[in-house]
Amino acid sequence: MDALFAPLVEATGASTDQIKLIVCLLFAYPLGSLFIRVPSQKPGLRHMFSIAVTMFFLLSLFKMYSGTLQLLADILVTYFVAKWNTGPKMPWIIFFFALGHLMVNHVIRVFYGLSFETVEVTGAQMVLVMKLTTYAWNVYDGRRKTEDLDAWQLSNRITENPSLLEFLGYCFYFPGFFVGPYLIYNDYKSLVDETVFKEKNIKGIKGRNLADGRKRFGYRKMVAGLVFLGIFVVVGGRYNPSVILSPHFAEKSLLIRIVCWQFYVTVERCKYYAVWTLSEGASIITGLGFTGFTPSGQSTWNGAANVSAMSTEWPSNFKHLLESWNMKANIWLRECVYKRVTPKGKKPGFASSMVTFTASAVWHGAAIGYYLTFVMGGFVTTAARLVRANVRPLVLPEPGHPASLAKHLYDLIGTLTSIAIVNYITLPFALLTWNESIEGWRRLAWYGHIIIMGGLVFFYVGGAKFLRGLQVKAGKRKAMSTASGTTTPVGEKTFQLPPSFDKVAPPSRD
Known part of the structure; x- marks a missing residue:
């Protein structure tokens, strides 16, 4: 079957595996239209349809025989442990089993030196680990008292064990199987039986319990994904992160090097935009992602989104940037790690943050570059929180008044700084090795370290106290505390994850 892809491999210069992955994502569109035509009154057929499509991709296209058996093992262990173990340690057993098995395969990949062109x-x-661990926590929440649950836990709790066929259908949901976005079990269940539409008594043009506009939104995403893919294919070969290590790059002035690096990383992100947007569109075609209607009555389909390219490339602040990148992985880390490691009755703190960063790094892979990025991400998160808590209140306008020039300047500086910092700290994520990462940072004159560490030193040696004094004098600290219903400045308790720059092919993989 590989011979079928030879012309595309020769025309694009991509690997056979990369072409296969894009073909899978594109074929998911017509297959999604077939999936939605299976009557919702026969959910078993929908489960089997999804399983069959994913098995065809795994076994016929990628010849991933041993890998398929490993994935099945993870699925079966999770299903039966969650069903039979009713103790409070059940979610952690599944979490460490699934994440540990993933880490073993990450190490094997590094040991054999497999390149990003290889899809294995x-x-x-990685996507399955998010599904399995989330499922385990949802089952655990279904056994707890409702008054002990927060809103997310309450809405996603599972009170009845699904059949094995249902669970396999959930795990092998074909549009997002390879690159995500991952979905929660209750969302999959409502997709299969169309509960999300029936509960609101939605009737489409043909009288089905299905909101109109699905195909329009889905195929728009397909076009956008192909545009991102085209940019990466045309430009990425010449302008990519590895160029920073070339001799001619070192000969440029520092300012040119920093500016060029921003461009290289933007081009590199296009491959993630491509596969995530293609996957999102295919998911919408199956009926996933419906989020209601606009005031004018138009349906909206934002629930399957995993990234917002515009918000990532031009964010209003660092918090906004992180919320716009790999959204589903951030939800997983927040709900299945950050909140779960925090002792009951206590607020999440530095320890919860570091455990979450560690889990994220392990989930991504075994290369040292991931750990360099996430260690830096911890410092960036702290610095961003301090800026938001101590500087932002000084430039906020009074209620009912327009934003001042200072607020506009604050927003502009925040946007430019967020872009420059996130591009800097993800350099090791792109280069992976210790030597190349350190050399890359050296060629950028360590500008990110200087900004981040300099900011932390400023706040901790007296800057925070000084700025809080200015807030008190301006009468804004009390106002901010009153508005937020707490005695801490706005943003003080907000936890944001570092950008989860996942391994996606060609595209590599997620």
């Missing part, structure tokens, strides 16, 4: 089991396994 770890890409799909």
Whole structure:
């Protein structure tokens, strides 16, 4: 079957595996239209349809025989442990089993020196780990008292064990199997039986319990994904992160090097935009992602989104940037790690943050570059929180008044700084090795370290106290505390994850 892809491989210069992955994502569109035509009154057929499509991709296209068996093992262990173990440690047993197995395969990938052009089991396994661990926590929440649950836990709790066929259908949901976005079990269940539409008594043009506009939104995403893919294919070969290590790059002035690096990373992100947007569109075609209607009555389909390219490339602040990148992975880390490691009755703190960063790094892979990025991400998160808590209140306008020039300047500086910092700290994520990462940072004159560490030193040696004094004098600290219903400045308790720059092919993998 590989011979079928030879012309595309020769025309694009991509690997056979990369072409296969894009073909899978594109074929998911017509297959999604077939999936939605299976009557919702026969959910078993929909489960089997999804399983069959994913098995065809795994076994016929990628010949991933041993990998498929490993994925099945993870699924079966999770299903039966969650069903039979009713103790409070059940979610952690599944979490460490699934994440530990993934880490073993990450190490094997590094040991054999597999390049990003190779699609193997770890890409799909990363998505599956999110599904399995979330499912375990949802089952655990279904056994707890409702008054002990927060809003997310209450809405996603599972009170009845699904059949094995249902669970397999959930795990092998074909549009997002290889690159995500991952979905929660209750969302999959409502997709299969169309509960999300029936509960609101939605009737489409043909009288089905299905909101109109699905195909229009889905195929728009397909076009956008192909545009991102085209940019990456045309430009990425010449302008990519590895160029920073070339001799001619070192000969440029520092300012040119910093500016060029921003461009290189933007081009590199296009491959993530491509596969995530293609996957989102295919998911919408199956009926996933419906989020209601606009005031004019138009349906909206934002629930399957995993990234917002515009908000990532031009964010209003660092918090906004992180919320716009790999959204589903951030939700997983927040709900299944950050909140779960925090002792009951206590607020999440530095320890919860570092455990979450560690889990994210392990989930991404075994290369040292991931750990360099997430260690830096911890410092960036702290610095961003301090800026938001101590500087932002000084430039906020009074209620009912327009934003001042100072607020506009604050927003502009925040946007430019967020872009420059996130591009800097993800350099090791792109280069992966210790030597190349350090050399890359050296060629950028360590500008990110200087900004981040300099900011932390400023706040901790007296800057925070000084700025709080200015807030008190301006009468804004009390106002901010009153508005937020707490005695801490706005943003003080907000936890934001570092950008989860996942391994996605060609595209590599997620």
